[in-house]
Amino acid sequence: MSKKLVDAMANLDEDMVLSEVKRLKEVGTAPLEIIGYLQEGMSIVGKKFEEKEYFLSELIMSAEVFNEASQLIGGLDQSTDSKYGKFVIGTIYDDIHDIGKNIVSTVMRSNGFEVIDLGVDVPTSKYIEAIKKYKPKVIGISCLLTTCFNNIRECIKTIEDAGLRKDLKILIGGGPVDEATGKYANADMVCKDAQQTVDFCKEIMGGAAK
Template sequence: MNRTLVKAMAELNEDIVIEEVKSLIKNNVPVLEIIQYLQRGIESVGKNFEEKKYFMSELIISGEIFKEASQILRKEFPLNTSEQGNFIIGTIYGDIHDVGKNIVATVMKSNGFRVIDLGTDVATEEFIEAIKQYKPKVVGISCLLTNCFDNLRECIQSIQNKGLRKDLKILIGGGPLDEYVRKYVKADMLCKTIQETVRYCKKLYRLD
């Protein structure tokens, strides 16, 4: 394990993160391995946030650092995103947070999924149209605001009312979400970690 990269990501040291990523690339370290190091650092950021050692600003910074590192990786290692199935992701309308969504999108791409990223503040109709167009087995909806739980519930209910839930699983993710919220909004799965998301999707696509 590259402890330097993990520590730098956890401590939000952008210069060292970028330096280490470039060094690992030069040493032919696999892209998935590099992403795993970054993930571990981000997990530490999330833990510090939960323990109130970090605040929302640190979460945003970690997302920006991850995004910059990801751009370097994509440039050096074009990722195959069309082999293993479509994965739609977006942040529910009323919520403009994108850190977690962007991380999940990047990791899903690195695992061979074709990711359709709808962005933030995504209206119900946008999810519905994307589902009709791309016919995924899985849709991921991010929500970090407690006052958007009803939006999440409405969106999922509307997808069901359109008859699109038969062969579709809906995942939800975000800091304030728990099993109670999952049941309230009628989602199929609550994913608290990126690894859970990848494992769940691979199982649905029979890739594990």
């Protein structure tokens, strides 16, 4: 546990974040563990924003510091053969948060999945198009805004009504998404981080043909 990194991220102390990431890397800490500390720091940034200690400029800055730190961490995007098949992911419409989605995409890719990233603010029609085109066994929907939970629910219902849910598992994730959100939206699984996503998808797609 690096409380130092969590606090440095929460305090937007860029120099401290970068030097602590460097130190953790040097002592052999796993990249995803370091990402976990940064993610925890980002949650505190979010709380400070809620409590009006931080404003939009600090949220923007937190994203910059996080992205810089992840570049320094590296090691997440070693490309491997795509052996588990296709995984479609996007951030639900009206939501433009993409840091977590990008981490999930990168980690899935480096674990042997072919990732089709639809980007942010993705309308239901685009998910449907992608499901028809790529025929994935699993798709992922990222969401960081509670105001968009209803959008996930609508999206999943429309996919189901179109008869596309039979051989498809739908994963959801993102900061405020929890089990209750999963139930509300009728998702198959809620994943709290990239490793959980990889583990679940390997279980589903382990023996799947490409």
